[in-house]
Amino acid sequence: MRKLFVRLSAALIASASAMAMAMHAANAAELKPGDVINAANFDQIKDDTFEGHKIGDMITDNVELMIKKFNLSIALRHSEAIPVPQEDIDNTKKYSGDVKIDPVTHEVTGYKAGTPFPDLSPDDSLGGFKALWNEYYQNTYGNTFDGHYTFLFIDSNRGLDRTQRWYTLSYKMKGRQTGDPVVGDGSLVKKQLLFAVEPYDIKGIGIFTVRYDNPQLEDNWAYVKSVRRTRQLSGSSWMDNLAGSVQLNDEYDAFAGRPSWYPAAKLVKKRWILAVAHLPLPLVTDGSDNATKYPTVDLKDKPYAWPTHKVEWEPREVYEIELTMPKEHPYSKRILFMDVNFPRIYQVEHFDKSGDFAKMSFVFTAPQKGGDGIIGMAPLQGIAFDIKREAAWVYLAEPDGMIDRPGITSDDVTLGQLEAAAQ
Structure with missing residues (x-):
C-alpha cells in the first residue's frame, strides 16, 4: 500500500507540474x-517571447545579473537584416579555399x-579559432575607418567623471573589399x-599600431608629450588598459588580439541573444546638458553607463x-x-583569475554606407562596465566618422603622422 501511495504521489506531482508548465506556456505572451x-518585470516576462524566441533564452546569466542588480534595461525593436556587401x-568565394589553419599553432x-x-560548426574542434580569425581579418569595417570619438569615464557610484575626445x-x-585585396607585400594586416584631441593637457598623446600577419606581437609606438618624442611600447602593451580606461587594448572593438596568442x-554553440x-x-x-549632448547614454541613474531607451535591442x-x-x-x-x-x-x-565574472562589454553598431557606397559595420558605441573596479567606460562615435573616406592612402597612417598630429 505504501509503495502504491508513493507511486500515486509521484504521478500526481508530475501531473501537477506538467499542468502548471502547460498553463504557464498558455499564458506566455509575445512582446x-x-x-x-x-x-521589475524580468521574472514575470522571462518565459514570454519576442519574434518567437523566449526572452529568458536570449538573456545570458550575466546579462540577467546586469538587469537585476545593476539596473540595465533593454528596449526591444524588430530585427532587421543587415546587408552583406x-x-x-x-x-x-574566390579566396577562402586557399586559407589553411594549423591545428597545433x-x-x-x-x-x-x-x-x-x-x-x-560547434562540432569542429578548431571552430572557435576559425570564428575569431574571421573577425580578425574581416570585421566588416570597410577598407578604412576614420573619425572622432568621445570617451566617457564613469564612476559607477558618482557618475560621469571626465570626458575626452580622440581621433582614430x-x-x-589585407582583406580589402575593393581594388587590390592586399596592399604591400602581404606582411601586414x-x-x-x-x-x-581634447582636453588640452592630453592633446597629442596617442598610439601608432602596426599589425603583422604573423605570430609576432604588434608594434606600438606612443607619443610621450613630456619629452615630445615617440617611444616604442613593450610587447605586453596589448594587455594594458586603453587610454587609462577599464578596457584593455585587446578588447578594442570587442576583440583585437591575434587569435593564435x-x-x-x-565554439560552444549557436544561440540567440538581444543585441x-x-x-x-x-x-x-552640441546639446547644453549631458542628456541632450549624449542622448543614448543614461547619465542620470546608476551605474551611469547603460544606454537610454533610444537604443533598441533586437534578436540576433x-x-x-x-x-x-x-x-x-x-x-x-x-x-x-x-x-x-x-x-x-x-x-x-x-572573468577574473579566480573565474568570477568581473566585467561586461557591449558593442553597438548600425549599417553605415561608406564613401565608396559599400555598407560596413563600424563600432559606434561601446560600454565596458567593470564590476570590481566600480567603474565604466563608454565610447561614442561622433558624426564625422566615415567608412572608406575617399582619398585616404596607406601613407596617411604612419608614425610620422602621429608625431605631426601631436605637434
Whole structure:
C-alpha cells in the first residue's frame, strides 16, 4: 500500500507540474517593439517571447545579473537584416579555399580577402579559432575607418567623471573589399592611429599600431608629450588598459588580439541573444546638458553607463565562443557572442583569475554606407562596465566618422603622422 501511495504521489506531482508548465506556456505572451525588459518585470516576462524566441533564452546569466542588480534595461525593436556587401561574398568565394589553419599553432596561412572560414560548426574542434580569425581579418569595417570619438569615464557610484575626445584612423592592408585585396607585400594586416584631441593637457598623446600577419606581437609606438618624442611600447602593451580606461587594448572593438596568442578557443554553440545592430544616430550633439549632448547614454541613474531607451535591442543569432587567456593576462577567460552572418561581436563577458565574472562589454553598431557606397559595420558605441573596479567606460562615435573616406592612402597612417598630429 505504501509503495502504491508513493507511486500515486509521484504521478500526481508530475501531473501537477506538467499542468502548471502547460498553463504557464498558455499564458506566455509575445512582446512588442518598444516593450522594455528591466529588473521589475524580468521574472514575470522571462518565459514570454519576442519574434518567437523566449526572452529568458536570449538573456545570458550575466546579462540577467546586469538587469537585476545593476539596473540595465533593454528596449526591444524588430530585427532587421543587415546587408552583406557583394564584394565580401565574391571575395569569400574566390579566396577562402586557399586559407589553411594549423591545428597545433592555430596560425593561418593563405588569406587575402573575404571571410577566411565561411563554414563554422560547434562540432569542429578548431571552430572557435576559425570564428575569431574571421573577425580578425574581416570585421566588416570597410577598407578604412576614420573619425572622432568621445570617451566617457564613469564612476559607477558618482557618475560621469571626465570626458575626452580622440581621433582614430585604421587602414586595412589585407582583406580589402575593393581594388587590390592586399596592399604591400602581404606582411601586414592593418595600420592604425589613435590619438587624443581634447582636453588640452592630453592633446597629442596617442598610439601608432602596426599589425603583422604573423605570430609576432604588434608594434606600438606612443607619443610621450613630456619629452615630445615617440617611444616604442613593450610587447605586453596589448594587455594594458586603453587610454587609462577599464578596457584593455585587446578588447578594442570587442576583440583585437591575434587569435593564435590565446591558448584555447571553443565554439560552444549557436544561440540567440538581444543585441544592438541598428543604433540610432547621432550619438554626440552640441546639446547644453549631458542628456541632450549624449542622448543614448543614461547619465542620470546608476551605474551611469547603460544606454537610454533610444537604443533598441533586437534578436540576433550568434556564435557563443569561449576564449581562454594566456596565464599572464589579467583575465582568465572571455565569452564572446558573434553574429552568424558576419563577424561582428556584440557582447563580451570577462572573468577574473579566480573565474568570477568581473566585467561586461557591449558593442553597438548600425549599417553605415561608406564613401565608396559599400555598407560596413563600424563600432559606434561601446560600454565596458567593470564590476570590481566600480567603474565604466563608454565610447561614442561622433558624426564625422566615415567608412572608406575617399582619398585616404596607406601613407596617411604612419608614425610620422602621429608625431605631426601631436605637434
